[in-house]
Amino acid sequence: MKAASFLYELPEDLNTALQLLNSSDIDVLPLAGGQSLMPMMNFRVSQPDLLVDLNKIDSLKKIDSDSNSIKIGSMVKYSDMEKSDLIKEKIPLINNVIPFVAHSAIRNRGTIGGSIALADPAAEFPSLLVSLDATIELMNIKGTREVKSEDFFTGIFETDRKTNELVTSINIPINKSPKKFGFYEITRRHGDYAMAGAFVTTDGDKKEFSNSRVVLFAVSTKPLRIIDIEVFLNGNLLNDVSVQENAIDIINGYEFEGDLHNDTEAKKTYAKVSLKRALGELNG
Amino acid sequence: MADTRTITVNVNGEVHTNTINVRKNLIDYLRDDLGFTGSHVGCEHGVCGACTLDINGETVRSCLMLAVQADGTAITTIEGLADNGVAGDLKKSFAEKNALQCGYCTPGMLASAIEYINAGGNADKDKIRRHISGNYCRCTGYQAIVEAIYSVAENGGN
Numbered sequence: 001m002k003a004a005s006f007l008y009e010l011p012e013d014l015n016t017a018l019q020l021l022n023s024s025d026i027d028v029l030p031l032a033g034g035q036s037l038m039p040m041m042n043f044r045v046s047q048p049d050l051l052v053d054l055n056k057i058d059s060l061k062k063i064d065s066d067s068n069s070i071k072i073g074s075m076v077k078y079s080d081m082e083k084s085d086l087i088k089e090k091i092p093l094i095n096n097v098i099p100f101v102a103h104s105a106i107r108n109r110g111t112i113g114g115s116i117a118l119a120d121p122a123a124e125f126p127s128l129l130v131s132l133d134a135t136i137e138l139m140n141i142k143g144t145r146e147v148k149s150e151d152f153f154t155g156i157f158e159t160d161r162k163t164n165e166l167v168t169s170i171n172i173p174i175n176k177s178p179k180k181f182g183f184y185e186i187t188r189r190h191g192d193y194a195m196a197g198a199f200v201t202t203d204g205d206k207k208e209f210s211n212s213r214v215v216l217f218a219v220s221t222k223p224l225r226i227i228d229i230e231v232f233l234n235g236n237l238l239n240d241v242s243v244q245e246n247a248i249d250i251i252n253g254y255e256f257e258g259d260l261h262n263d264t265e266a267k268k269t270y271a272k273v274s275l276k277r278a279l280g281e282l283n284g
Numbered sequence: 285m286a287d288t289r290t291i292t293v294n295v296n297g298e299v300h301t302n303t304i305n306v307r308k309n310l311i312d313y314l315r316d317d318l319g320f321t322g323s324h325v326g327c328e329h330g331v332c333g334a335c336t337l338d339i340n341g342e343t344v345r346s347c348l349m350l351a352v353q354a355d356g357t358a359i360t361t362i363e364g365l366a367d368n369g370v371a372g373d374l375k376k377s378f379a380e381k382n383a384l385q386c387g388y389c390t391p392g393m394l395a396s397a398i399e400y401i402n403a404g405g406n407a408d409k410d411k412i413r414r415h416i417s418g419n420y421c422r423c424t425g426y427q428a429i430v431e432a433i434y435s436v437a438e439n440g441g442n
Contacts, residue, residue: 008286105396191414191417
């Protein structure tokens with residue numbers, strides 16, 4: 001199918017984009033990389049009156065850092081992040097995950113802001129950002145606010161973003177030594193949306209789990225942080241297999257969302273396998 | 285605000301200027317307005333890879349891009365692939381290894397293969413498979429395609 005008719009604007013500065021987004025009488029959508037919005041429009045799931053294309057707004061395409069954090073503009077593409085030495089050095093987890101996000105032709109267009117504003121529960125980046133304790137910056141014509149990534153994602157394709165707001169940047173805290181991390185996902189085909197996946201992060205300079213985060217994806221309506229497992233892991237040695245096994249058992253107490261192809265029990269099994277393999281990666 | 289827009293694109297070295305409806309996908313503009321029917325329309329939602337082509341040196345899904353977004357860019361479709369260099373070697377190699385049957389996926393497959401070789405991709409079948417994982421082929425079973433890209437990679441790209 002083809003998209004229904006719409007009007008199109010290509011603003012060159014953020015302020016104009018925010019003004020356009022503020023129209024209350026018509027249905028306005030921002031267009032980032034379009035790698036999910038375009039198919040949704042082709043299927044006519046989405047039929048905006050006005051599309052505000054953000055691709056000419058250079059101020060949203062920057063990657064900056066100070067001593068505490070890296071700030072990634074919302075219009076930074078996956079392929080830009082892949083090439084960034086700053087990201088490679090400070091948050092290697094991002095570089096490790098990007099090859100699993102779709103395929104190169106999609107990564108050449110898809111943006112970090114688009115992915116998180118869409119909030120597909122099976123996508124890598126929403127959960128990745130929760131595992132790194134990132135903060136999402138949002139703007140409307142009145143000003144700026146920041147939301148913790150954990151609070152930003154509220155359900156399937158649902159976020160805390162209001163229709164007149166734009167995700168402008170993602171701030172990720174950086175530590176003196178980069179966090180250790182484990183990542184694993186189960187997919188039908190390389191690059192497809194995951195059937196289940198897991199992120200584990202922990203302080204990089206310790207042999208024990210410390211400030212760990214455990215986040216599962218594609219098994220719930222949103223990134224699923226499991227604090228019970230984090231509390232259990234903290235203080236235990238990273239390479240202790242029995243600790244890993246007991247951590248995985250905690251998953252048995254959780255309910256998961258099934259989907260078209262996998263029921264809740266299958267999702268639980270995939271979640272356990274993903275977490276086991278993500279934990280196994282921590283010592284690599 | 286408007287639902288039409290005038291764009292100028294360079295396709296395979298020729299400059300085209302057209303006023304088009306903003307809802308038109310790039311692939312439909314190339315095929316219907318300009319006659320470059322070599323690039324194929326498959327799934328129209330970014331999964332099959334048949335419409336993959338090169339814009340400013342990067343592969344994109346031309347079904348997931350509006351034609352108006354291509355304003356000012358240089359596009360290379362299958363019709364514009366040279367007979368020498370990486371593109372020529374791959375075309376030859378695809379023919380030699382029987383890496384196509386119906387040919388529907390081939391324009392997109394070649395775009396991805398060219399990207400792989402140009403990025404310095406080495407003769408590693410697992411990596412080649414991963415790189416073309418975004419391109420469906422329903423005839424060959426992929427073996428011959430992997431072999432074709434592998435043999436070009438093995439010879440150092442060109």
